[in-house]
Amino acid sequence: MARETVVDSRQEILRIAARLFQQRGYDATSMNDVAAALKLSKGGLYHHFQSKDEILFEIMNHAMEITQERVLNPVRGIADPEERLRALIRLHIEVVLSPRDREITVMLHENHPLPPALRKRINSRKKDYIHFLESLMGEVQDKVQKAAHQEAHRKLQPLHHARRKVSPRAAAFALLGMINWIYQWYKPEGELQAQNLIPQFTDLIFGGIFA
Numbered sequence: 001m002a003r004e005t006v007v008d009s010r011q012e013i014l015r016i017a018a019r020l021f022q023q024r025g026y027d028a029t030s031m032n033d034v035a036a037a038l039k040l041s042k043g044g045l046y047h048h049f050q051s052k053d054e055i056l057f058e059i060m061n062h063a064m065e066i067t068q069e070r071v072l073n074p075v076r077g078i079a080d081p082e083e084r085l086r087a088l089i090r091l092h093i094e095v096v097l098s099p100r101d102r103e104i105t106v107m108l109h110e111n112h113p114l115p116p117a118l119r120k121r122i123n124s125r126k127k128d129y130i131h132f133l134e135s136l137m138g139e140v141q142d143k144v145q146k147a148a149h150q151e152a153h154r155k156l157q158p159l160h161h162a163r164r165k166v167s168p169r170a171a172a173f174a175l176l177g178m179i180n181w182i183y184q185w186y187k188p189e190g191e192l193q194a195q196n197l198i199p200q201f202t203d204l205i206f207g208g209i210f211a
Contacts, residue, residue, distance in 0.1 A: 001065050010049075010058070011062065012038075012050055013034070013038060013045070013048055013049065013055070014055065014062050014104065015100070015101075015103060016028075016034065016038055016043075017034045017037075017055050017056075017059060017106050018038060018059045018103035018106070018107045019103040020034060021056070021059075021103075021107060021110075021112070022103050022106055022107065022110075026052075026056065026110075026112045028037035028112075029052075030052075031045060031046070031051075031052055034052075034055070041155045051132050053114060053115055053118065056107070056112055056113055056114060056199060057106055057118040057121075057122065059107045059108075059188075060107060060108050060114075060122045060185055061121075061122065061125075062104055063101075063104045063107060064108065064122070064125040064126070065086055066095060066101055066104065066105065067092075067095060067105075067108075068131060070091055070094070070095050070134055071088060071091040071092050071095060072129065072132065074087065075087045075088045075091065080204075081139035081140045081143055082129045082140055082143060084136060084139075085136055085137070085140050085205070086202055088133070088136070089130070089175070089179070089198065089201055089202050089205065090198050092179050092180055092192060093114060093197055093198050093201065094194060094198075096179055096180065096183060097182065097186065097194050097197075099188070102136050102183065105183075106183050108126075109183075130169075130173070130176070133172040133175065133176065134168045134169050134171075134172040136170050137168035137169075137170070137171040137175075137209075138168035140210060141165055141168065141209075141210065142169075144210045145165075156166070165209075166209050171205075171209045174209070175205060178204070179201065179202060182197070210211060
């Protein structure tokens with residue numbers, strides 16, 4: 001029997017499995033397919049993961065860990081809400097476009113079946129991120145509104161009734177939808193690279209929702 005290639009970590013298995021799930025479809029990819037791509041025997045793969053459901057759950061959970069470490073943790077220490085949101089937009093886009101982790105993060109937003117108990121755990125982590133972003137959107141709206149009142153007061157001008165502002169929850173879902181959908185059309189060789197996308201997406205949010 002050919003000598004099996006040593007797999008450095010569970011993360012490598014997850015990365016390769018995520019790529020196969022994305023390319024072939026989750027249902028059409030077997031544990032044998034994953035093992036073959038890793039040059040492992042089926043028994044070697046089962047040494048790390050007991051089922052395809054467990055692999056899918058761990059892919060999604062790993063995606064949430066990436067989001068926690070590279071997006072949420074860095075922005076929590078930023079005091080100003082506007083700067084915190086700008087940083088979150090930049091970091092989230094960078095995670096979505098990360099060549100090594102792209103397959104992992106894509107799987108987080110695909111609608112694949114998970115057993116109810118595992119699905120509940122992933123959804124709980126997703127909701128935590130949404131609630132953080134929703135709260136941040138509200139903080140930025142409050143800051144912008146306060147600045148508008150102060151400017152009107154300074155100029156001794158009445159502040160006309162502003163149009164109804166977008167709810168923080170709608171704003172949060174709009175931003176997440178924009179960023180998480182990038183993988184559907186992004187091409188590494190295309191004109192829209194990260195350095196172009198980040199300022200444009202930031203302008204869309206601040207020039208639209210907070211205008």
